[in-house]
Structure formats: C-alpha cells, structure tokens
Amino acid sequence: MSVSTPRKSVLITGCTPGGIGHALALEFHKQGFRVFATARRIATLEDLRDNGMEVLAVDVADVVSVKAAAQNVAELTNGRLDVLINNAGQGYNMAATDLDISRAQAVFDTNLFGVMRMVRELAPLLVKAKGKIFNIGSLAGVIPVPFRSVYGASKAALHSYGDSLRLEMKPFDVTVVTLVTGGVFSKGASKSRPNEGIVSPESLYSPAAEVIHGMYANQSDGAMPAQEYARRVVALAVSSRDLEPWVWEGSYASTLWFMTTFLSKKAFEGMTGRFVKGVDEMEARIRGKRSS
Numbered sequence: 001m002s003v004s005t006p007r008k009s010v011l012i013t014g015c016t017p018g019g020i021g022h023a024l025a026l027e028f029h030k031q032g033f034r035v036f037a038t039a040r041r042i043a044t045l046e047d048l049r050d051n052g053m054e055v056l057a058v059d060v061a062d063v064v065s066v067k068a069a070a071q072n073v074a075e076l077t078n079g080r081l082d083v084l085i086n087n088a089g090q091g092y093n094m095a096a097t098d099l100d101i102s103r104a105q106a107v108f109d110t111n112l113f114g115v116m117r118m119v120r121e122l123a124p125l126l127v128k129a130k131g132k133i134f135n136i137g138s139l140a141g142v143i144p145v146p147f148r149s150v151y152g153a154s155k156a157a158l159h160s161y162g163d164s165l166r167l168e169m170k171p172f173d174v175t176v177v178t179l180v181t182g183g184v185f186s187k188g189a190s191k192s193r194p195n196e197g198i199v200s201p202e203s204l205y206s207p208a209a210e211v212i213h214g215m216y217a218n219q220s221d222g223a224m225p226a227q228e229y230a231r232r233v234v235a236l237a238v239s240s241r242d243l244e245p246w247v248w249e250g251s252y253a254s255t256l257w258f259m260t261t262f263l264s265k266k267a268f269e270g271m272t273g274r275f276v277k278g279v280d281e282m283e284a285r286i287r288g289k290r291s292s
C-alpha cells in the first residue's frame with residue numbers, strides 16, 4: 001500500500017467574495033492546496049465550499065471563534081498547517097482629532113490583535129509543518145496618509161509585531177513574511193464611503209469636508225487585480241527560496257519602497273499631494289477659511 005503525501009494546507013482569514021482573501025482562496029485551491037477558507041459569516045463562503053474548499057466561521061476579534069477553528073483544523077490535518085494568511089482587516093477614515101475611540105479599538109482588534117490571536121492558537125500547527133505565516137500589511141503603515149491614522153497605525157503595529165515574531169519563529173523553521181501591500185482592487189477598497197463621516201460639521205476640517213470625502217470615495221484607481229496579487233502571494237507560499245522579511249506587493253508598492261528607502265521623511269512628506277489627490281486643496285481651503 002502506498003502512503004500518499006497529504007496536500008499542503010492553508011488557512012485564510014476574511015474570505016468574503018470580492019476581497020483579497022477570496023481571490024487567495026481560489027488561487028491556493030487552483031495550485032492544489034487544501035484550503036480552509038474562513039469568514040465571519042460562513043454563509044458568504046458558499047461558492048468556495050461548492051468549489052471543494054473547507055469553510056469555517058472565524059471572527060478574528062473573538063478568541064472563542066479563533067480557538068474553535070484552530071481545534072477544528074488540528075483535528076482535520078493531524079495537527080499541521082503549512083500556511084496561515086492573516087488577511088482579515090478593517091479600514092477607518094477619520095481625522096485624528098475626531099476619532100471615535102471605540103471604533104479605533106475595533107480596527108486594532110481585527111488588524112493587530114486578531115492576527116495575534118490567530119498566531120497564538122495556530123502556532124503549534126505551523127511549527128509541526130515548518131510552515132509560513134503571511135501578514136497582510138499596508139503601505140499606509142509605512143507612508144503618512146492623512147485621515148487614515150488609525151488604519152495606518154494598526155498596520156505599522158502589525159509590521160512591527162511581524163518583525164519580532166519572525167525572529168521568535170526562526171528556531172522552529174517557521175517563516176514570517178509581512179506583505180507591505182499597495183493598491184489591490186477589492187470590494188473593501190472600491191467601496192464608496194461617503195457616509196463614514198470623515199468630517200462632521202463640528203470638525204476642524206469642515207471647510208474642506210467635500211474635498212476630504214472625495215479623497216477617499218474610491219480607492220481603487222489603478223489598483224492591481226486581486227487575482228494577480230493572489231498569484232504573487234501563492235508563488236511566495238510555494239517558493240523554496242529564503243523569503244525577504246517584507247515583500248512589497250500591489251500597485252505603487254515598489255515605487256514607494258524606493259522613495260521611502262532613499263528619500264528623507266521630510267522630502268517624502270512634501271510630496272504627499274502627488275499620492276493623495278486633494279491634500280493640497282484641503283490645506284488651501286482650511287488656510288483660506290482661517291485667514292478670512
């Protein structure tokens with residue numbers, strides 16, 4: 001009797017249709033992986049289940065759900081997991097002076113503490129498989145972006161967490177990669193958020209409300225298709241090369257790597273208007289109002 005090698009396994013968080021996680025699930029499946037696709041609402045994963053993937057409900061902000069998923073996967077895979085993709089994430093566009101702190105905490109609970117929960121519960125499985133962890137970071141965690149302070153801070157913290165985790169996992173031959181992600185076309189990035197209320201009438205920024213709302217209405221211009229991004233991530237997951245700690249992927253990522261590496265922070269900040277359309281107009285309107 002021949003003993004066949006089990007398929008490599010991957011668990012991905014935040015796989016609802018239209019997002020990066022969904023595209024990753026399809027691509028890993030295509031490449032022959034055993035895919036555990038997860039989302040807060042399992043009903044959203046029907047198409048992936050119909051495609052032959054295993055689906056689980058996971059809210060990364062809820063430790064009970066994370067523990068249950070880890071136990072489930074351990075039982076199904078004989079305690080091994082080859083790849084963990086920490087993809088689930090939330091945005092929050094709001095002036096730093098107007099933040100709703102409970103909303104900011106919820107963003108950190110998913111983008112940072114959610115990843116910590118996943119790693120804590122799945123580490124034994126990843127160690128057993130000498131696996132790989134990919135944390136989906138963001139350019140917003142590296143470059144200054146106005147009105148995205150909470151999101152940027154959560155991703156910067158994730159990048160830093162990943163750096164320590166990488167060194168701690170090294171003795172176990174578990175690889176940890178931060179994907180510093182630029183523009184990728186997804187449901188989240190293309191969603192208009194006119195009612196997110198970046199600027200209330202009481203805000204310091206109310207004279208520029210219209211400009212600011214326009215700045216973040218659609219973040220998908222020029223973005224890389226999620227399928228292309230997924231192909232690149234899966235290529236890293238199957239690679240036997242020694243991977244870079246940070247891999248810059250998505251639109252604008254390599255240009256911004258170059259600029260943030262070789263320009264001073266001051267010089268880079270002076271160019272913000274080139275990357276975030278409307279910033280200069282926002283400043284002009286507020287200054288105009290103050291001097292009138």
Ligand SMILES: NC(=O)c1ccc[n+]([C@@H]2O[C@H](COP(=O)([O-])OP(=O)(O)OC[C@H]3O[C@@H](n4cnc5c(N)ncnc54)[C@H](OP(=O)(O)O)[C@@H]3O)[C@@H](O)[C@H]2O)c1
Nearest residue numbers: 014016019020059060087088089138181183184186188189
């Ligand atoms: N698209 C880009 O340009 C871009 C750029 C840089 C980084 N990223 C990062 O890439 C990742 C995916 O983003 P996306 O663009 O695909 O956005 P998306 O379409 O909004 O997808 C985000 C996914 O995360 C899930 N999620 C949110 N909170 C969760 C929680 N507590 N537990 C489990 N799942 C949760 C969402 O589920 P629900 O459907 O239940 O809300 C959704 O499936 C995020 O980490 C994002 O920060 C994206």
